Amino acid sequence: MLQFCLVGAGFIGPLHAANIAARSDARLTWVVDLDTRAGDALARKHGARATADLDEALRDPAVGAVLICTPPRTHAAIIERAARAGKAIFCEKPVDLDLARVADCAKVVADTHTPFHVGFNRRYDPSHRALFDAMRNGEIGRPEMLVLSSRDPEISPPDYVAAMPYGIFYDTMIHDFDMVRWLTADEPVEVFARTACMLDAKENPHRDPDTAMAVLKMAGGALVHVNSSFRAVYGYDQRIEAFGEKGMLISRNHQPTGLERHDASGIRQDPLLRFFIERYAESYVRELADFVEAVADHRAPSITLEDGRRALQVAEAAMTSAKSGAAVAIGS
Amino acid sequence: MLQFCLVGAGFIGPLHAANIAARSDARLTWVVDLDTRAGDALARKHGARATADLDEALRDPAVGAVLICTPPRTHAAIIERAARAGKAIFCEKPVDLDLARVADCAKVVADTHTPFHVGFNRRYDPSHRALFDAMRNGEIGRPEMLVLSSRDPEISPPDYVAAMPYGIFYDTMIHDFDMVRWLTADEPVEVFARTACMLDAKENPHRDPDTAMAVLKMAGGALVHVNSSFRAVYGYDQRIEAFGEKGMLISRNHQPTGLERHDASGIRQDPLLRFFIERYAESYVRELADFVEAVADHRAPSITLEDGRRALQVAEAAMTSAKSGAAVAIGS
């Protein structure tokens, strides 16, 4: 029975809490949030204790793992404290917004031999996983081009946007940068990116990019395209396409039902699932299972801090490219 | 160069005339129609001569083939006159509405050694043909069930309906009865059918069935379902499904374009093609090519008068079943 301390009761916290509660080999023991009302409510729902003091929870020897889903800028400090407290760590992406800070964390995590997992949940989606398996099985041979469409139905609230400029790279495309690395088992060596502000000033008051395209070059020669938007009015658009010498694989969008409506105006199907909570519901469940089982089996969790650092590095290079107008080389 | 006498300038006559005109090895020489205005207009369009007197056209030794697309009740007499005049015959389905009359025709056609083809054009549709080929290749093994949806977007005009009661069997499902025989290379031995009048009195003043379902049993044991309607408001619905011991084949509906529209209300595609003129455009072209080439090569045309008789027999049995409420055995 792995007991969890969940840090961050907002946004995706309740989803993780419910997934923990649904497992027979895990339990939510602590909820930590500075907003004590939110923390209390979530803790009460799952029979856990709430606190605003992370150290109080970390001192509890029953706690085996810390699940971090606070805003990105707080991740590094929490990681370091949890690692020093000897807890296994499941941290939502991005690890941090600053590469140097991530390097610090990495040192602490390594020195403390902390089991660590970054929450790139898309790797656990059954459709994307089937595409991964097909690539590993050599179905398309050497990959030559990847095209990822990664579009959100809405922009984040203004304060969230203000706290993470160029979030289209750091918060959204960072998933795709991770997927590219995972799918190709290769590293990007260059990125070119362009952005635009398409939303109006009311929706996007900070004029942070809400539309972006990137082209990556992989060490092995493959070319990659990623595009993102913060207003896919038709739903959460999540497609991956891998093209290689022997064929093409496509992981398509998902719909809530299999209903088709035929009338004189044409054939209509359901809109796409609305957002990540719906689209990736199963991937979050599978990701948690993998983490819990890894800790139980004393094996390293699947997505490393180095994976987190690499994806962040691409995001930073993409921002630099978008600002400068030039392609940017990505170091190792 | 095969010269055609087209009998019947209405409805599907112009389509056949245009297909003849588009071939370099065929020519439309005569158009025969009692309605001299319609006949003249069609003849003029293709540089042919028009007449209301079939015999005048049949006396022309340049005419090698007669294409009959008049109303069904006139087919038999025209077939016999054309056969006795030594012309090859392409006759639209049904051969006639009366089995005894068809038997008479068959005798004349046989005695005169007339090349004869019945216009079951659906056999020439590329999608249905691909399904046929897959069955012949053994892809689904022994056929066990067939399901055919055969739905028109509208009912025929009242006088047309009055001239052919139970046209849903004699005019529409007769195509499906032929498809079933062709696809399975087997004969139906029993049919059960049910009909309904769903259109209102204005649309269907004669209260002739506008909706029908049939279940057939084949000599080889396979079960077959056919359904038809005269008001598929979403377009001409033409699907065939063949289920066997090794799998299933589906010939899907066709759409005019490959456009998908995604918005908050869902995903929309084009309506189906409107009716047989659009849906089976290519099959009519291919069918004519097959007939012209058969005549040129002195081989028998592909769809025999016996094929026409068999399909008619099933239509008659379906009508009898619908009237009596009992399943009806089909003779040989």
Place this chain on the structure above:
Amino acid sequence: MLQFCLVGAGFIGPLHAANIAARSDARLTWVVDLDTRAGDALARKHGARATADLDEALRDPAVGAVLICTPPRTHAAIIERAARAGKAIFCEKPVDLDLARVADCAKVVADTHTPFHVGFNRRYDPSHRALFDAMRNGEIGRPEMLVLSSRDPEISPPDYVAAMPYGIFYDTMIHDFDMVRWLTADEPVEVFARTACMLDAKENPHRDPDTAMAVLKMAGGALVHVNSSFRAVYGYDQRIEAFGEKGMLISRNHQPTGLERHDASGIRQDPLLRFFIERYAESYVRELADFVEAVADHRAPSITLEDGRRALQVAEAAMTSAKSGAAVAIGS
């Protein structure tokens, strides 16, 4: 907290047990099975008690509901005992194989004011439900034709087949007969059915029908077709099509992933989900939720014993038709 006594640890019992366990407002308290090994194992897994003696469990005042998933011939007796013990009842379909026996049960259930639910789980499938909602919203207007394909990937074991002759109607199509009643809010008044034995003697030693087609006539005039097979080698084929004056609705098959593979041989997608456990996983969860909430809210469960009787009546009429070769009227 509704405490359940589950009767029948085989087949679908473990699925219901797991769904009960996953709810925070329900608990599995007893597992009753004559096969004590199976009963013990399932009980142990969920922290319940096992017994071979139904009355022992029924005497437990903590038990609020009995979930019956034993073989069909045992349902009636269990229903009557549970009803007399004052428990709410969730009974898998069919209620029984004998209409007179169902009438007896109905009397007991009515006299004891027992909350009763028949497990026609397909009503809870999100895709079928969306089709139902669209019909209720009048999207296709008056229904004119329904086509249901209901095909299993395999035949049941020989002893199961022996215990329920014509299971293709009593066990499989009975779901479709229920769906038709539910979707149309109308009653069938006539059925015609045909069957075949397509499997070989090794797979189907009792030569019980493994392939069937039926045509139903509804009181309101609509025509319905249902087809079933026990060897859909491509997976569990579950499609519903509703055709009406304003259009058509289709509830399509489901696939496990959204992966498309493109190569020189064509475009390939996943096979269908294998069987009902996978295909209807969510419908079982939703059905249980509805039952638990109905009991908690003191409202009548959604699918009545009369629903169970009606569907059984159609199944019996279909068998009679298949045996006699004649259409059979269905009483009220």
Place this chain on the structure above:
Amino acid sequence: MLQFCLVGAGFIGPLHAANIAARSDARLTWVVDLDTRAGDALARKHGARATADLDEALRDPAVGAVLICTPPRTHAAIIERAARAGKAIFCEKPVDLDLARVADCAKVVADTHTPFHVGFNRRYDPSHRALFDAMRNGEIGRPEMLVLSSRDPEISPPDYVAAMPYGIFYDTMIHDFDMVRWLTADEPVEVFARTACMLDAKENPHRDPDTAMAVLKMAGGALVHVNSSFRAVYGYDQRIEAFGEKGMLISRNHQPTGLERHDASGIRQDPLLRFFIERYAESYVRELADFVEAVADHRAPSITLEDGRRALQVAEAAMTSAKSGAAVAIGS
């Protein structure tokens, strides 16, 4: 009756010749080719005269239009001679490979008031046209992102590749650059491109790029991605996706039939149509019709020499970007 002089009997010449022959208002009168065998053969097939001397054909006063489908480097000279001879011109893309040479041509064409059409046939494809119409109707509002996949099943022969380095931009993507301008009614102001050689030395001995990705920025702010390959083993992959503030439009790939095969390994559909001859058969027919009708109606043909120049300008900028590694501004 518009009489054509076709220049270039190879490759796409026979397709244009057949399309001319199929029209009742056009005739193929001359075929000009230095390879007299190819020219003679094509001329004979359509009852035209053949010559290796362009001027001989241009002197024929009956000739109203010249259709140029020779290799790109010969286009400019032929255009100028045809324009000076007073013939209407239909010229396959690209107009030339050199922008200065295109400017010269443009002057001659303007000075001679020559009706001129560039063969960007994709504008006439019914699916792409439906997407265009939907954009013009405002269905997606302001365009924000376009994604075009434009992949050939094979690389051109080595001598063809040698004659047109970076053909992936000049010969293939040039179509997409034109589509982008046409669909958005906007001009690209910047392009970034990356290429790769993925084919082996035997297939691609000149090591000319066979794989490419580009990102364009439009004057109006929209971002555009185009990707191309010369080895789509699964067929000719031609997709366009337009994303805007109100939704998304997709013009999908086309398949030869509507057959679906279901078996234990999954669901299979036909491969895509093989190459442009099959995929764009209808667009070539419609394009020719538009040109013939424009000449007959004394209106300017639809796709201007300026359209040809603009697309070439983007191709050149893409090549410059691919060579330099920097984004390249596109002049006006």
